[in-house]
Amino acid sequence: MSTASATPLSSGTAGPLSGSCRVPGDKSISHRALILGGLSVGRTRIDGLLEGEDVLATAAAMRALGAGVTRGGDGAWTVSGVGIGGLQEPDTILDLGNSGTGTRLLMGVVAGHDLTAFFTGDASLVRRPMARVIDPLERIGAHIVARDGGRLPLGVTGAVEPLPITYATPVASAQVKSAILLAGLSAPGETTVIEPLPSRDHTENLMRHFGAEVTSTPTNEGGRRVTVRGQPELAAADLAIPGDPSSAAFPAVAALLLPRSTIEIICVGTNPLRAGLYETLREMGAAIAFNNPRIEGGEPVADLSIRASELNGVTVPAERAPSMIDEYPILAVAAAFARGRTVMHGLAELRVKESDRLGAIATGLAKCGVAVAIEGDSLVVEGTGTRPEGGAAITAALDHRIAMAFLVLGMAARRPVRIDDGATIATSFPGFVALVNGLGGTITEAHS
Ligand code: S3P
DSSP: OOHHHOOEEEEOOOOOOEEEOOOOOOOOHHHHHHHHHEEEEEEEEEEEESSSSSHHHHHHHHTTTEEEEEEEETSSSSEEEOOOOOOOOSSSEEEOOTOHHHHHHHHHHHTSSSSSEEOOTTTTTGOOHHHHHHHHHHHHTTTEETTTTTTEEEEEESSSSSSOEEOOSOOOHHHHHHHHHHTTTTTTEEEEEEESSOOOOHHHHHHHHTTTTTEEOOOOTOOEEEEEESSSSBBBOOEOOHHHHHHHHHHHHHHHHSOEEEEEEEEEEEOTTHHHHHHHHHHHHOEEEEEEEETTTEEEEEEEEEOOOOOOEEEEEEGGGGGGGGGHHHHHHHHHSSSSEEEEEGGGGGGGSSSSSSHHHHEEEEHHHOEEEEEETEEEEEEEOOOBBOEEEOOOOOOOHHHHHHHHHHHHHHHHOOOOOOOGGGGTTTHHHHHHHHOOOOOOOOOO
């Protein structure tokens, strides 16, 4: 995959950003659209699919499992589904590249099918914990052989007769929830996941879109109980995927930090279970408006308008973490420019993302002259209300969001910032550099 050769990038002082743009399609929804389209009977047309490497790896895996997945000349994708139980055994290893979401969701799909599939990925993915899905999928009846610590490469032999289970997830993880619900599609009766805090609900929304019966109710402890009725007849159903709020976060924060900027980002997903960053930025004093709110493809979307703003430090509660779990790198950058202390609680999960993100954020900010500390599962950033020094070389550690966050920092800091490798940005946000530069940004290839 693209991570084979490093692409060093750098960014230096930029003027105001201005203009209107669209960010690529939502990564979470794109994976799910391909997978659930493949489990439905008939042809599903998908508009706005993210053509990032993570999603393309899921497309290739679904093809290897027997679904028809093609890209049309107009940029729309078509999935010819085979129905639940209709997938075939792949004759190659499924290489999911950098994608934890693709891996965990597909492990759930395979767990509910009478076949064996092998999974691997890049140097980041083979370090990530899979025991969190192995445990529930084995309860459903799958047999999984993995490396020490439940890591890739691993093999999944699906259950011949999958069992419906009720499973309380120790962490609020949409990937774990989705793996169980996807396996539960093959089981008779009801499969239930109880999560300690609500995580993104795109799997539930799309399962309903394709005709499954899914219920979701709050628990007394502040979590959610999600139940899917197994063995439904899923039917092909076209959909349009909104812009990814996690990708929009990068140009949005860049515009907040660069004085006199005003930008608009059209058709961004505003699902409340994904919108924690925007809520937090508003609490910090950010001028962000969600204009023309509407529903597209069963998901709320809006056109975002963002104006440069003076930010103040805030405390972000642990309960908000699932709704902005991918946004802490860029929030920490915003916090570095804010006036006063920002404390972000409940970040244990950041240790097991594409990199140890908690460590990567703290190390990178410290190199850029920002006072930062990790206290248990919390991150503390001391903003001075002025521009941090910057001027550092950052190791992105195969993590697209660390790369993008520090490139944003470099545009607003006193001195340029260099990233050792921006190749993984293409996993989630192909065209990031061109899009930001089109708004007035200053990201260039760095030569050693
Ligand atoms: C995702 C869920 C999150 C998130 C990831 C995408 C998904 O992971 O970090 O980028 O699409 O389900 P967890 O569910 O493990 O928190």
